[in-house]
Amino acid sequence: xxxxxxILNWNGLKLLKEFLPSxxxxxxxxxxxxxxxxxxxxxxxxxxxNYPNINIILNAENFGYAKGYNEGLKEVNEEVYCxxxxxxxxxxxxxxxxxxxxxxxxxxxxxxxxxxDYKNKNKFEHAGAAGGFIDYYGYxxxxxxxxxxxxxxxxxxxxxxxxFWASGACFFIKKEVFxxxxxxxxxxYCHMEEIDLCWRITNHNPDLKKKFVYKSIVYHLGGGSxxxxxxxxxxxxxxxxxxxxIKNTNISQFYSLRLWVIGRINLLLLLYYISSTKFLFVKKYxxxxxxxxxxxxxxxxxxxxxxxxxxxxxxxxxxIYNYLILKKRKYSELNKS
Numbered sequence: 001x002x003x004x005x006x007i008l009n010w011n012g013l014k015l016l017k018e019f020l021p022s023x024x025x026x027x028x029x030x031x032x033x034x035x036x037x038x039x040x041x042x043x044x045x046x047x048x049x050n051y052p053n054i055n056i057i058l059n060a061e062n063f064g065y066a067k068g069y070n071e072g073l074k075e076v077n078e079e080v081y082c083x084x085x086x087x088x089x090x091x092x093x094x095x096x097x098x099x100x101x102x103x104x105x106x107x108x109x110x111x112x113x114x115x116x117d118y119k120n121k122n123k124f125e126h127a128g129a130a131g132g133f134i135d136y137y138g139y140x141x142x143x144x145x146x147x148x149x150x151x152x153x154x155x156x157x158x159x160x161x162x163x164f165w166a167s168g169a170c171f172f173i174k175k176e177v178f179x180x181x182x183x184x185x186x187x188x189y190c191h192m193e194e195i196d197l198c199w200r201i202t203n204h205n206p207d208l209k210k211k212f213v214y215k216s217i218v219y220h221l222g223g224g225s226x227x228x229x230x231x232x233x234x235x236x237x238x239x240x241x242x243x244x245x246i247k248n249t250n251i252s253q254f255y256s257l258r259l260w261v262i263g264r265i266n267l268l269l270l271l272y273y274i275s276s277t278k279f280l281f282v283k284k285y286x287x288x289x290x291x292x293x294x295x296x297x298x299x300x301x302x303x304x305x306x307x308x309x310x311x312x313x314x315x316x317x318x319x320i321y322n323y324l325i326l327k328k329r330k331y332s333e334l335n336k337s
Contacts, residue, residue, distance in 0.1 A: 010037035139320060
């Protein structure tokens, strides 16, 4: 089995110089592709001059993450894609346990490696850590990271386990599964595209597995598009979270969740931002919920939705309640009954 290592790039010359050497050195004979989102820096010149064996795919414009990959992957033929951020350092042998896992179980659709912090290599990285989950209300969290609380890696999550979602920073997925579900939802544009896709995989075929494989290790710089404290990130996260709920829950779940999320859960979050003096977050929150475009897009999703026979997708009821009220800061502290 060959894995296509596919890096989406837009004006990432500095990051390519820093991170591409490890990808080239440690990917063995697995092909590497750069999908370029119409860069106007010297990215392409650098790749052509230094790595002539890398395959370059040109997008007509900067399509963002979702459409950028959807368009570029049409030209990639390998059986498995590894969608890799251009700010990720990989390690020797990182692909071997992933290939072994895909080869040993035909039901595996998605794999995530252990994602550690490039600047603090003994610590998990915010985007994905040791595998992702969502609660009943659709809010994401990870083994090794709950909201802004990121744990050190002491081997506490060194087990291969089934997960609900894998991080887009280093996202392995079978080509067949990606194509059957028509790839990422391009309306998301920024953030949560991979969580939505993983949720759709579960709804499409609950037998398909998504796994965390701890022996595959990468280091992620993180915050390359939007930093974790940027209010714009909150804007996209709340918007796309709403889209996910509309698309992926059945009709009875949808009305129950909307009542709770709008009426109680988001209010709890809002009070937390106010108490933390994150007033720009509060401003973005109100801007989003008063946006006509947001309302129109939600209505569009509602009209297009299917009455899903949704399999169980959560293991805890509310990560926000656990974090803000019960003060549980680690995955290991959560009541996962």
